[in-house]
Amino acid sequence: xxxxxxxxxxxxxxxxxxxxxxxxxxxxxxxxxxxxxxxxxxxxxxxxxxxxxxxxxxxxxxxxxxxxxxxxxxxxxxxxxxxxxxxxxxxxxxxxxxxxxxxxxxxxxxxxxxxxxxxxxxxxxxxxxxxxxxxxxxxxxxxxxxxxxxxxxxxxxxxxxxxxxxxxxxxxxxxxxxxxxxxxxxxxxxxxxxxxxxxxxxxxxxxxxxxxxxxxxxxxxxxxxxxxxxxxxxxxxxxxxxxxxxxxxxxxxxxxxxxxxxxxxxxxxxxxxxxxxxxxxxxxxxxxxxxxxxxxxxxxxxxxxxxxxxxxxxxxxxxxxxxxxxxx
Amino acid sequence: xxxxxxxxxxxxxxxxxxxxxxxxxxxxxxxxxxxxxxxxxxxxxxxxxxxxxxxxxxxxxxxxxxxxxxxxxxxxxxxxxxxxxxxxxxxxxxxxxxxxxxxxxxxxxxxxxxxxxxxxxxxxxxxxxxxxxxxxxxxxxxxxxxxxxxxxxxxxxxxxxxxxxxxxxxxxxxxxxxxxxxxxxxxxxxxxxxxxxxxxxxxxxxxxxxxxxxxxxxxxxxxxxxxxxxxxxxxxxxxxxxxxxxxxxxxxxxxxxxxxxxxxxxxxxxxxxxxxxxxxxxxxxxxxxxxxxxxxxxxxxxxxxxxxxxxxxxxxxxxxxxxxxxx
Amino acid sequence: xxxxxxxxxxxxxxxxxxxxxxxxxxxxxxxxxxxxxxxxxxxxxxxxxxxxxxxxxxxxxxxxxxxxxxxxxxxxxxxxxxxxxxxxxxxxxxxxxxxxxxxxxxxxxxxxxxxxxxxxxxxxxxxxxxxxxxxxxxxxxxxxxxxxxxxxxxxxxxxxxxxxxxxxxxxxxxxxxxxxxxxxxxxxxxxxxxxxxxxxxxxxxxxxxxxxxxxxxxxxxxxxxxxxxxxxxxxxxxxxxxxxxxxxxxxxxxxxxxxxxxxxxxxxxxxxxxxxxxxxxxxxxxxxxxxxxxxxxx
Numbered sequence: 046x047x048x049x050x051x052x053x054x055x056x057x058x059x060x061x062x063x064x065x066x067x068x069x070x071x072x073x074x075x076x077x078x079x080x081x082x083x084x085x086x087x088x089x090x091x092x093x094x095x096x097x098x099x100x101x102x103x104x105x106x107x108x109x110x111x112x113x114x115x116x117x118x119x120x121x122x123x124x125x126x127x128x129x130x131x132x133x134x135x136x137x138x139x140x141x142x143x144x145x146x147x148x149x150x151x152x153x154x155x156x157x158x159x160x161x162x163x164x165x166x167x168x169x170x171x172x173x174x175x176x177x178x179x180x181x182x183x184x185x186x187x188x189x190x191x192x193x194x195x196x197x198x199x200x201x202x203x204x205x206x207x208x209x210x211x212x213x214x215x216x217x218x219x220x221x222x223x224x225x226x227x228x229x230x231x232x233x234x235x236x237x238x239x240x241x242x243x244x245x246x247x248x249x250x251x252x253x254x255x256x257x258x259x260x261x262x263x264x265x266x267x268x269x270x271x272x273x274x275x276x277x278x279x280x281x282x283x284x285x286x287x288x289x290x291x292x293x294x295x296x297x298x299x300x301x302x303x304x305x306x307x308x309x310x311x312x313x314x315x316x317x318x319x320x321x322x323x324x325x326x327x328x329x330x331x332x333x334x335x336x337x338x339x340x341x342x343x344x345x346x347x348x349x350x351x352x353x354x355x356x357x358x359x360x361x362x363x364x365x366x367x368x369x370x371x372x373x
Numbered sequence: 374x375x376x377x378x379x380x381x382x383x384x385x386x387x388x389x390x391x392x393x394x395x396x397x398x399x400x401x402x403x404x405x406x407x408x409x410x411x412x413x414x415x416x417x418x419x420x421x422x423x424x425x426x427x428x429x430x431x432x433x434x435x436x437x438x439x440x441x442x443x444x445x446x447x448x449x450x451x452x453x454x455x456x457x458x459x460x461x462x463x464x465x466x467x468x469x470x471x472x473x474x475x476x477x478x479x480x481x482x483x484x485x486x487x488x489x490x491x492x493x494x495x496x497x498x499x500x501x502x503x504x505x506x507x508x509x510x511x512x513x514x515x516x517x518x519x520x521x522x523x524x525x526x527x528x529x530x531x532x533x534x535x536x537x538x539x540x541x542x543x544x545x546x547x548x549x550x551x552x553x554x555x556x557x558x559x560x561x562x563x564x565x566x567x568x569x570x571x572x573x574x575x576x577x578x579x580x581x582x583x584x585x586x587x588x589x590x591x592x593x594x595x596x597x598x599x600x601x602x603x604x605x606x607x608x609x610x611x612x613x614x615x616x617x618x619x620x621x622x623x624x625x626x627x628x629x630x631x632x633x634x635x636x637x638x639x640x641x642x643x644x645x646x647x648x649x650x651x652x653x654x655x656x657x658x659x660x661x662x663x664x665x666x667x668x669x670x671x672x673x674x675x676x677x678x679x680x681x682x683x684x685x686x687x688x689x690x691x692x693x694x695x696x697x698x699x700x
Numbered sequence: 701x702x703x704x705x706x707x708x709x710x711x712x713x714x715x716x717x718x719x720x721x722x723x724x725x726x727x728x729x730x731x732x733x734x735x736x737x738x739x740x741x742x743x744x745x746x747x748x749x750x751x752x753x754x755x756x757x758x759x760x761x762x763x764x765x766x767x768x769x770x771x772x773x774x775x776x777x778x779x780x781x782x783x784x785x786x787x788x789x790x791x792x793x794x795x796x797x798x799x800x801x802x803x804x805x806x807x808x809x810x811x812x813x814x815x816x817x818x819x820x821x822x823x824x825x826x827x828x829x830x831x832x833x834x835x836x837x838x839x840x841x842x843x844x845x846x847x848x849x850x851x852x853x854x855x856x857x858x859x860x861x862x863x864x865x866x867x868x869x870x871x872x873x874x875x876x877x878x879x880x881x882x883x884x885x886x887x888x889x890x891x892x893x894x895x896x897x898x899x900x901x902x903x904x905x906x907x908x909x910x911x912x913x914x915x916x917x918x919x920x921x922x923x924x925x926x927x928x929x930x931x932x933x934x935x936x937x938x939x940x941x942x943x944x945x946x947x948x949x950x951x952x953x954x955x956x957x958x959x960x961x962x963x964x965x966x967x968x969x970x971x972x973x974x975x976x977x978x979x980x981x982x983x984x985x986x987x988x989x990x991x992x993x994x995x996x997x998x
Contacts, residue, residue, distance in 0.1 A: 080681050087564055087565060088563055131569040197648075199665065204676045206655055207655065234425035234426055234591065234656070235425065235591065235593070235632065236425060236631060236632065236635045236652050237425075237655070238635065239635035239649070239651055240651055240652065243649070243651050258481075261563070261564055262637065263564075263638025263639035264636065264638050264639045265637050267637060267638065267639050267641045267643075268637045268638075268641070268644040272573075287641045288641050288642065291627075291640055291642075292641075292642070301565065302564065302565065305564065305565055305567070305568035306567075306568070306594070306639055307568075307571070307594045307595050307597070307598035308594060308620060308638055308639060308640070309593060309633065309636050309638055310621070310638055310640075310643060311619060313597065313598060313618060315459040316572070317568040317571055317598070318568070319565065319566075319568035319569040319571075319572055320566075320568070320569075321569075323533050323535065323536075323566075324565070324566070325534070349423055438894055440890065440894060441875075461894075465896070465898030466895045466896075467894065467895060470898065471894060471895070472890075472891065474887045474888050474890075474891065475887075479886050479887040479888060480887035480888050480890075480891050481888055482888040482891075482892075482910070483888075483904055484909045484910055485868075485906075485909065493892075493895060493897070494895045494896070496895050497895055497897050497898075498896065541891075543897075544891070583971075594991060621979065
């Protein structure tokens with residue numbers, strides 16, 4: 046399975062009035078053909094910013110991609126100008142992205158048909174008739190009932206779940222190699238979430254696309270992702286195949302997350318073990334490990350040394366922690 | 374179960390919101406947000422109300438607190454029917470029941486200090502006699518929810534989301550109420566902070582005798598964890614009502630089973646083996662609910678009779694109630 | 701019943717203390733024009749208070765032997781047709797302008813905001829009645845309305861103030877009502893109801909304080925409008941008696957001599973322009989500094 050996208054040591058920083066925010070601070074990951082990977086973390090960990098950086102959608106100023114490589118299709122995407130023809134052909138055409146809020150991602154004054162055909166005409170050079178046919182096909186594929194007539198409806202005439210399906214149709218319309226789904230299910234109900242995720246999985250198989258799921262929901266990645274990257278305060282703290290991460294979590298943050306989430310299948314009596322403290326303040330962060338103030342496993346070394354690099358534990362399982370957390 | 378045990382007794386509650394059109398504001402239809410539901414909450418118990426958007430759970434919570442006046446039905450609180458009481462009679466009762474909101478940002482007046490937000494119920498109901506008493510009580514409430522009492526003079530935007538939610542909890546506790554309605558209290562918080570608030574609510578319930586929760590949420594894992602009993606709602610009606618252990622081990626209503634299968638579990642080994650029931654279609658609008666059983670258009674067990682008969686919520690044994698003719 | 705429990709506390713790392721005041725100061729003073737406007741307004745207030753000490757002559761004293769003098773060393777801006785020193789009249793004019801506008805806005809603001817608060821809070825019939833009333837008021841251009849009221853009540857400073865006040869009720873009422881409606885949507889208002897707060901407590905304690913920023917901005921912006929309106933009225937000869945030193949009537953008086961004695965109209969005209977501009981700038985600055993979206997930033 047060849048590697049499609051390889052992100053190496055990506056750093057995206059934001060200069061604000063209050064100081065420097067290192068939103069993404071040395072993130073590396075990859076995705077291969079026909080893979081589903083998960084990028085897991087809470088708000089502010091940098092998972093969304095990293096994806097936007099790959100597509101060079103970061104507002105500059107105040108943001109800036111300070112360093113790193115994004116190798117896709119033999120080229121480093123970061124070397125292309127942000128608004129140049131190369132990036133424009135990649136966005137939507139080769140790497141597509143769907144967002145959390147379908148209402149603001151869809152243009153409210155254009156019919157969804159037009160938004161679909163626009164993409165097809167732009168990236169695949171289809172003529173308008175062929176594009177329209179293809180658009181109806183896609184809407185049927187994603188489960189929009191009566192697609193042939195609904196193609197001329199406007200976004201506000203669809204429910205939230207339907208709009209997300211339209212977004213999926215748009216994203217897949219040009220047969221991208223990679224689909225990035227940024228918190229695709231946070232704004233919808235759990236049954237709709239299940240429908241959409243199953244749909245995305247089916248589409249990925251059908252279109253031979255790879256999928257990056259960016260989410261804070263551990264259950265979603267447990268169900269769908271083959272490999273997972275856990276992020277905290279702009280860096281990856283643990284990565285590996287799903288069964289390793291859940292079966293043998295090694296970074297204190299991952300352990301903490303798994304212990305603090307109630308599970309449907311566990312006995313009711315289990316007391317949740319919260320992660321103490323507050324989410325990290327990303328402004329002017331010190332060089333030590335960002336999880337230090339909240340870490341129950343911390344040792345002297347953690348206060349003195351900078352945030353450790355990822356180290357290999359086993360197979361593909363990496364963690365950025367000095368401590369052997371199995372001993373607790 | 375003696376009558377004294379029951380704190381809240383809801384009977385056939387209906388809450389319809391009229392849709393008004395035209396210059397003369399004529400009613401053309403009703404949004405049947407809550408369409409005849411009945412349940413009881415015992416003192417000291419936590420009842421979870423779970424369902425997806427549009428099911429009426431938030432409206433139910435607000436009706437019990439009399440923030441709406443119900444269209445029909447009875448709400449017995451501590452034995453008295455409060456469903457049609459005028460606002461002036463409700464006001465003194467408000468110290469016995471309170472509300473925790475979903476949004477930790479919008480639920481606190483940005484121009485009040487945290488201490489004043491927490492202490493306002495004390496002033497409204499004249500529960501303190503001096504400034505010193507007030508200050509002491511406010512600081513005590515801060516400590517109870519895990520906030521530093523030195524922060525009483527800070528304003529909401531100086532706190533983090535989790536801390537603001539704690540302020541909301543402290544405010545809800547101020548008058549030592551019997552009932553606290555928690556309306557999605559953790560969905561707007563980060564995952565690692567959610568557990569802090571869940572634990573806080575549980576500890577408070579253990580420490581304060583007689584504190585009762587109505588816990589409204591869409592996250593079934595959380596509801597099951599914190600509640601003693603759970604009521605599952607769909608489009609304005611309760612489809613299943615039972616204790617939380619039975620709900621997971623023996624769900625009877627088809628919608629409950631779908632809901633349970635849709636909730637992902639953070640364990641890939643378990644997930645591999647789970648049955649997944651994927652629903653077709655979308656939740657209908659509460660303006661045009663399906664006839665008979667509201668769930669029948671999407672139900673895998675539906676038969677023609679389901680569209681003609683409204684299934685009553687009937688007991689199938691051990692306090693387990695289901696509203697389905699196929700069970 | 702309440703056991704004292706100490707739960708684990710998480711007061712590590714409070715967010716850094718953000719001073720609303722410092723941020724306000726920083727944004728407000730960031731534009732030079734705004735600072736200039738503020739200086740002008742302060743100068744205006746000082747001039748009004750200390751007018752007797754600043755003005756070289758008595759503005760009411762007529763000296764027909766010295767009428768219509770061009771600007772010279774003894775009369776920097778010259779004299780008018782009755783021999784009164786123009787500079788002194790402009791200085792004393794600040795008193796009239798300030799007094800009229802502050803009182804008029806005070807009336808308009810307090811009545812308008814109260815009406816808006818009630819209309820927004822109670823909705824329904826209250827809202828409808830009050831809104832229709834403001835509709836009626838707004839169908840007249842403000843100057844026209846003020847003229848009508850002044851004509852009905854008769855001339856005189858007091859009636860001019862009332863007339864102007866009435867003319868400005870509508871914008872305050874509308875703005876307040878709109879603000880109340882949007883503030884009402886917030887959860888903290890529902891929280892107040894859930895606590896059992898009385899209507900009065902809700903309105904004065906929660907809704908009003910959160911409506912202030914745009915209203916303060918309107919207050920300052922309207923100051924300029926009122927001064928101009930007063931000037932227009934006195935230019936049209938309504939209200940202010942000819943003896944009073946008022947900028948508008950001074951412009952009117954000097955109108956006849958525009959080609960020969962420019963200063964008679966120009967000086968008061970310039971004063972009007974400067975003050976109106978200053979209030980607009982300060983209002984602008986206030987609006988930026990009080991922007992709720994900046995709240996919580998440094």
